[in-house]
Amino acid sequence: MSEDFNMTMRKFLKQVGVTSQQAIEDAMRTAGSDAxxxxxxxxxxxxxxxxLEVEHIVxxxxxxxx
Structure with missing residues (x-):
């Protein structure tokens, strides 16, 4: 695979990880520790x-x- 492909894929996955963690932390804070x-x-x-007809579920x- 090309260097451009690797770079854009890694950038996308980093963005997914960082923004997903922020969303989870915000939801936990909003719900409160009692919940x-x-x-x-x-x-x-x-x-x-x-x-690409891709659907990947984790x-x-x-x-x-x-």
């Missing part, structure tokens, strides 16, 4: 790429703040 303490939350990330669990 999140000791709870597990199911999470799902869906990646679609127009023109699921996991995020533990609430104590």
């Amino acid at each position: 999140t303490a000791g709870k597990d939350f199911s999470a799902k990330m869906v990646l679609t790429i127009d023109g 699921t996991g669990t995020i533990k609430g703040r104590d």
